[in-house]
Amino acid sequence: MIDVLVVDDDFRVAEVNAAYVAKVPGFRVAARAHTAAQTLATLERHHVDLVLLDHYLPDESGVTLVGRMRQLGHHADVIMVTAARDVATLQSAMRHGALQYLIKPFSFAGLRAKLDGYATLRRTLEGVGPHGEAGQSQVDQIFSAFRSGDPHAELPKGHSAPTVNLIRRVLNESPGPLSAHEVAERTGISRSTAQRYLKHLERTGRITLTLRYGETGRPEHRYTWEAAN
Numbered sequence: 001m002i003d004v005l006v007v008d009d010d011f012r013v014a015e016v017n018a019a020y021v022a023k024v025p026g027f028r029v030a031a032r033a034h035t036a037a038q039t040l041a042t043l044e045r046h047h048v049d050l051v052l053l054d055h056y057l058p059d060e061s062g063v064t065l066v067g068r069m070r071q072l073g074h075h076a077d078v079i080m081v082t083a084a085r086d087v088a089t090l091q092s093a094m095r096h097g098a099l100q101y102l103i104k105p106f107s108f109a110g111l112r113a114k115l116d117g118y119a120t121l122r123r124t125l126e127g128v129g130p131h132g133e134a135g136q137s138q139v140d141q142i143f144s145a146f147r148s149g150d151p152h153a154e155l156p157k158g159h160s161a162p163t164v165n166l167i168r169r170v171l172n173e174s175p176g177p178l179s180a181h182e183v184a185e186r187t188g189i190s191r192s193t194a195q196r197y198l199k200h201l202e203r204t205g206r207i208t209l210t211l212r213y214g215e216t217g218r219p220e221h222r223y224t225w226e227a228a229n
Contacts, residue, residue, distance in 0.1 A: 110205035
């Protein structure tokens, strides 16, 4: 079981993220924290494998906190979960040792893709062992563990990369969310094919699903490409 510390200054967001983590098999929430000080205190008291870390904390930025964690000997892995989109913060997070970076707002599928990638990374490392040596194939597996964020990675049978790229272009060029019917019209593919691809892309966290309620009371599914993932 992978123990996760959820860190966010907003108590409600922390609860939502914790609920997401609890839904992913193999993961459990070890604790929640809302400040940098609470995070460090929790790492002293609890075993933590992974920290889901917000950048905007009231007493210290998440990026600098990662650096302090390392200085204090805390080796828990870190996935940044934040609304910060600037490249400088992203680069700083990488340089301080964050494994991944997930931009808010995100769907459960988006977070699950990151957690699944992290679980794959741990399994690969455990297969090599702490004192073992990795061959090139194992090195490739380690460095590609988070490729679940790639829309072309492990496409289901019957799905093609050109069609994924076409759907991505249509969604990116749209000023707002699109329905499966609109995606089908703009790409020239059938509605059933559009629905099949959209379902896969939503499940892997590449697109966000929202619901729009009309007069009939039946919600319409609408999709937005998650360009940040």
